[in-house]
Amino acid sequence: MNSQSPLLDPATGDDIGYQANAWFALLHGGAPSAQQRDAWAAWMAADTRHAEAYAELEQLWALSALLKPQPVTAAPAAPQLSRRRFVSMGLAAGVAALAAGTGTLWLKGVDAPFADLRTAVGERRVVQLPDGSTLEMAGHTALNLDFSATRRAVELLHGQAYFSVRPSDAGDFSISTKAGQLRTAEAEFCLSCEHAEAQLAVSRKQVQVLTASQQTELGEGLALRFSKAATGDIQHAELEQALAWRSGRLVFFNEPLATVVDELQRWRQGRIFIMDKQLAARRVSLILNLEHPEQMLDVLSRALAVRTTRYTELVTLLYPA
Template sequence: MKKPPRTSSADETDISRAAAEWFARLLDEPNPAAHQQFRAWLLEDERHAQAYAEFERLWSGAGLVGESGRASSLSRRTMLKGGGLVIVAGGAGFAGLTLLRSFGDYSTGTGETKTVTLPDGTRIELSPQTAFSIDFSEKARRVRLMRGEIFVSVVADPSRPFAVETDDLRATALGTQYSVAIEPEGTSVFVTQHAVEVTAAGRREILNEGQSLSYRKGRLSDPVETDIETRLAWRSGKLVFLSAPFGKVIADIERWRRGKIVLMDPELADRPVTLIVDVKRSDRILDTLQLGLPVRIVTISPWLALVYNR
């Protein structure tokens, strides 16, 4: 096996991929030369140790214990003692940091959806890994979306406008149903009924039924006609991807499935993918990917899977 690439880039995806390659290599090559090279890679950048510690956590989190309740003696685990195990303690802080998020008044975890009814009767559907808080007064109704995506069915109250706010924008209902999503690349708004007023970066746009827009890199896009039903298929337990970059597909799937999926070949991230995933069968998602796409998936544990070109 060739030596995993040395990574000094700030790109977290590259670092995560390199950590995964080292993890896979140390499972297969328990020799001093591999461990020496591994240690050198760890010392290049503190983020390397943090990323590798996350893989250690995902591996050890598989719950492989014997009947006595003590961890079983695994040869793979023993292999890692030469270099990986020593950084688990240092990486624990990193793993903890990834879990330190604001919970808000309402929130969901991985694979969890929820519908809540606010004091004014407005209904909000939360997708997985979502959190928001509410701020209602006599003159206004505000929802602060911290992460994830919500679908809002607003109860009209002309004396108290209803708005969803994020760090990037404000989406004010004009008597409507709409979705606001915080994604890695920015924030998006989708309207299924009536209209929404969106303001961001000093600009104002009116979104009508069947339209969407996004806020990316300080710029608010123009409204565009969108297949809203496909985009919001998560509300009925489906994820529908039409020529979507595989990297985005994986990021979306990870909100519905516990564990980490790593694309081991960089070119895979940009590959366009058309796929329908039944998120109600999260245990079958990896099978769906492998059967529907030209990829090979190596499952390291229930919490960790590596995806290769096939």
């Protein structure tokens, strides 16, 4: 490894995730000295969180062995992805947050295999529900349905959907998520849910949001972000931006690059890693065409003047220009 690499000095990192990634990259991708190995052992013993973070990276590393290199049509001269290169290129330093939050990095799109309704990455689907309501699903979305003469309920497991709820003798329409529950008699709204956080934007009528600590009535033209732990402030809903995916576009205005990349994961195969914290926070304003997902990264790189490096169709790294 280059002697100038920050990965050779894990103590410079101010958070456990960075330190774990730095030690991992050094031990797996370089030639650590006996002194460095002793320092690593001391770091592991200093705090149980250190050992846990390092163990999560070991799990991620094991998953990376499942990758099968394929020819890269967009950049045929790029080197194949090997497990050694996976570390030596610094990819470990870009996945700290991911390693801390999930063990299914390379299994995107195959979760919730038994859901009643699912869309693949990049797929859009319109569904007529048993009560006459309509559901429009964005890419990588999964739901369960529970309808009867006296009940109409949906469980949004993950993803994003636009609901057009019609009134019914069966009573209120309810949606459960990991973040909380929604109820309405009649409304149109967009709901997205990833992990333990949800975001709601109401375009017609009114929706009630119920969490463990709060009940909120959200009216037309308003938006709310909520989780089990906290409910955000009610905001004006930028509906044209929030609902642009329904007409085949993604619209971002002054959003952090990290937010943009998270959204792109719903619409294109593979994973994108931002290799610089300042780059992840950089604000982005652009419009992307969902009909051409293969062009999304090219548009993004031109708009931000960032460098992209691709290893197979599964991994793309973003660097400052």
